[in-house]
Amino acid sequence: MEDLLSTYRQDGDLLALLKRVRRRHGGLGRPVLAQLASELDLTVGELYGIVSFYSFLSPAPVGRNLIRVCRCLPCTMQESGTVLEAIRQELAIGPGETTADGRFTLQLVNCIGACELAPAMMVNESRHGPLTTRGVVEILRSYS
Numbered sequence: 001m002e003d004l005l006s007t008y009r010q011d012g013d014l015l016a017l018l019k020r021v022r023r024r025h026g027g028l029g030r031p032v033l034a035q036l037a038s039e040l041d042l043t044v045g046e047l048y049g050i051v052s053f054y055s056f057l058s059p060a061p062v063g064r065n066l067i068r069v070c071r072c073l074p075c076t077m078q079e080s081g082t083v084l085e086a087i088r089q090e091l092a093i094g095p096g097e098t099t100a101d102g103r104f105t106l107q108l109v110n111c112i113g114a115c116e117l118a119p120a121m122m123v124n125e126s127r128h129g130p131l132t133t134r135g136v137v138e139i140l141r142s143y144s
Contacts, residue, residue, distance in 0.1 A: 001021065001024075001035065001036075001039075004017060004020050004021055004024070005017070005039055005040075007020070008040075014040075014050070015050075015054070015057075017036075018036075018047075018050065018051060018057050019056065019057065021036065022057055022058060022062070026061045026062060026064075027058055027059060027060050027061035027062055028047075028051045028057060028058060028059050029059055029060070029061070030044065030059075033047045033048060033051070033059075056068070056109075058105075058107075061098075062098065062105040063098045063099060063102050063103050063104045063105035064102060064103050064104075065103055065104045065105070065123055065124055065143045066104075066105050066107065066122075066123070066124055067087060067104055067105065067106045067107065067121060067122070067123050067140075068107050068108075068109045068112055068121060068122040068123075069083055069084055069087065069095075069106070069107070069108055069109070069121045070109060070110075070111060070112045070114065070118070070119070070120050070121065071108045071109065071110065072110055072111045072115070074115040074118040075115075075118045075119045075120055077118070078118040078119040078130065079119055080118070080119035080120075082119070082131075082132075082133055083119050083121055083131050083133075083136055084108075085133075086131075086133040086136035086137060087106055087121075087136060087140065090136070090137050090140050090141075091104050091106070091140065093105075093106050094106065095107060095108045103143070103144065104140070104143070112127060113127075114127045114129055117129025117130050117131075118130060119131050121136070121139075123139060123140075123143055
């Protein structure tokens with residue numbers, strides 16, 4: 001974790017640090033937050049407040065690939081339900097679930113900043129859209 005902390009000490013971007021730590025450790029649970037808090041001279045509560053506020057951070061373990069499906073109005077109006085159903089069919093998981101092999105976790109989020117791509121989703125840090133059922137399946141298979 002020292003390499004991540006070193007980068008943080010240079011750029012001061014706490015959110016970027018938390019994203020990198022989450023990616024490396026699969027989540028930001030209490031042991032990880034306790035270690036970070038100690039290194040950053042913060043309390044676990046302060047870090048948990050940040051982690052629980054942002055949907056792209058997660059205290060719970062997540063799969064290697066985090067899928068975020070936008071549920072805001074533009075995506076909803078463009079049939080984002082079909083995106084969600086395609087994911088359910090392909091991966092056999094619903095919102096808040098992780099595949100048995102730990103490859104994917106599915107989350108519903110309020111906004112991914114991709115209204116122009118509606119209906120849209122993110123896989124890790126990549127935004128995808130406008131999506132079709134076939135396109136969703138192709139994207140997911142490219143991460144397998």
